[in-house]
Amino acid sequence: MPELIKVRPTKIELVKLKRRLSLSQRVQKIVKDRLSILTMEFLQTARDTVEAKRKLLDELSKLYKALSVAAGYHGYIALEKELIATEVDVKVTAGLGNVAGVRIPSFELMGNVKPIKGYNLVDTSSWLDRAAQLSEESLRAIVELAELQRNFELLAMEINRTKRITNALEYIVIPGLQVTIKYLNMKFEERDREEKARLKRVKVLVARG
Amino acid sequence: MPNPLQDEVPMQSGQSPYGKMLQDCLRGELRVVNTGLPQSQKRQSKENKLFYLLNEKYPHVVCNDGSTHFFKKSELEYLASMIDTDEQKALPLPMLIELGANQAEAAIICEGKVEEKVISKALNMPVTCEERGIRIYKPQLALLRRKFKTTTVYVFSPKIVA
Numbered sequence: 001m002p003e004l005i006k007v008r009p010t011k012i013e014l015v016k017l018k019r020r021l022s023l024s025q026r027v028q029k030i031v032k033d034r035l036s037i038l039t040m041e042f043l044q045t046a047r048d049t050v051e052a053k054r055k056l057l058d059e060l061s062k063l064y065k066a067l068s069v070a071a072g073y074h075g076y077i078a079l080e081k082e083l084i085a086t087e088v089d090v091k092v093t094a095g096l097g098n099v100a101g102v103r104i105p106s107f108e109l110m111g112n113v114k115p116i117k118g119y120n121l122v123d124t125s126s127w128l129d130r131a132a133q134l135s136e137e138s139l140r141a142i143v144e145l146a147e148l149q150r151n152f153e154l155l156a157m158e159i160n161r162t163k164r165i166t167n168a169l170e171y172i173v174i175p176g177l178q179v180t181i182k183y184l185n186m187k188f189e190e191r192d193r194e195e196k197a198r199l200k201r202v203k204v205l206v207a208r209g
Numbered sequence: 210m211p212n213p214l215q216d217e218v219p220m221q222s223g224q225s226p227y228g229k230m231l232q233d234c235l236r237g238e239l240r241v242v243n244t245g246l247p248q249s250q251k252r253q254s255k256e257n258k259l260f261y262l263l264n265e266k267y268p269h270v271v272c273n274d275g276s277t278h279f280f281k282k283s284e285l286e287y288l289a290s291m292i293d294t295d296e297q298k299a300l301p302l303p304m305l306i307e308l309g310a311n312q313a314e315a316a317i318i319c320e321g322k323v324e325e326k327v328i329s330k331a332l333n334m335p336v337t338c339e340e341r342g343i344r345i346y347k348p349q350l351a352l353l354r355r356k357f358k359t360t361t362v363y364v365f366s367p368k369i370v371a
Contacts, residue, residue: 027238030238030242030365031238033308033365034242034365037308037363040347040350040351040354041354044351044354044355048355093267093279093282095267095269095277095278095279095280095359096276096277096278096279097245097278097279097358097359098244098245098272098276098278098362099245099363100242100245100363100365101241101242101243101244101245103245103276106279106281106358106359108281108282108283165234165238
């Protein structure tokens with residue numbers, strides 16, 4: 001049962017309540033639209049996250065295999081010596097985007113991770129090249145997954161918040177306003193009837209006197 | 210519910226703090242939905258055209274609330290691969306997806322034929338621009354958003370928000 005809002009039974013309050021009702025109904029429409037968009041984005045992000053995670057696991061599995069083969073071929077010490085020279089800083093561009101009022105991060109690896117191989121191409125085999133290539137791909141997959149997972153969390157939080165607002169509007173605010181408006185209308189009608197009855201009574205008394 | 214025929218007035222004067230907070234919250238909701246839009250003057254300028262954004266180190270536009278909207282280079286390059294240089298100079302970014310009263314469809318606000326070409330190529334189907342908007346359905350919208358995550362932005366119809 002919706003609760004009656006405590007206001008003075010005056011015409012001004014009735015007008016104010018009607019305005020509030022109209023605002024609430026408009027907001028409800030927007031919030032519902034927003035919720036549907038957020039849900040669509042959330043589902044899409046969930047699907048993308050699953051796909052990205054699967055891709056990352058595949059890439060990592062291939063990478064470890066390639067690295068094991070390369071380590072077996074060159075030996076750990078020789079491989080480590082070659083790989084020391086290959087260390088480079090990874091530059092990730094981070095920015096913010098906006099999805100229906102939610103600020104979501106977006107990450108992107110800047111340019112090629114490693115345009116020039118740091119290790120000696122003469123002394124190393126193609127196994128190491130393969131491992132290096134796979135590591136680059138894994139890095140990209142990690143960055144992509146990081147972005148998707150953060151988006152996933154932010155969208156989920158916003159959906160929760162928006163759902164609470166929608167429910168509050170649908171089940172508490174709007175019914176409360178409607179009931180109060182109805183109550184005030186009935187009150188005013190009753191006052192009119194009372195006034196009419198009083199006038200009739202006065203008329204009768206005047207006619208008698 | 211109290212009996213409306215009762216004479217006594219069980220009301221308190223003024224709006225309760227909870228009511229005020231609720232109204233502020235609702236007004237905040239109206240504000241928040243369109244904060245991610247690019248500033249109007251920026252949208253008219255050439256800095257937000259694809260061609261110029263491609264040359265920027267960190268491609269972005271400034272939004273209504275003063276924040277920045279970042280574009281992914283890979284997406285810009287994908288967009289650039291669809292159209293020629295003249296069209297790149299005419300394509301404003303981000304593309305605006307307007308959500309109207311009808312929840313089943315959305316409209317992409319377009320100022321020229323370039324958007325039409327881009328959307329048509331992205332969705333792999335012919336689309337036409339009617340009344341400065343390309344009408345698409347929800348499944349197509351999801352497909353489009355998947356391809357252009359940072360280069361499209363949702364707009365809530367001013368008819369609803371106003």
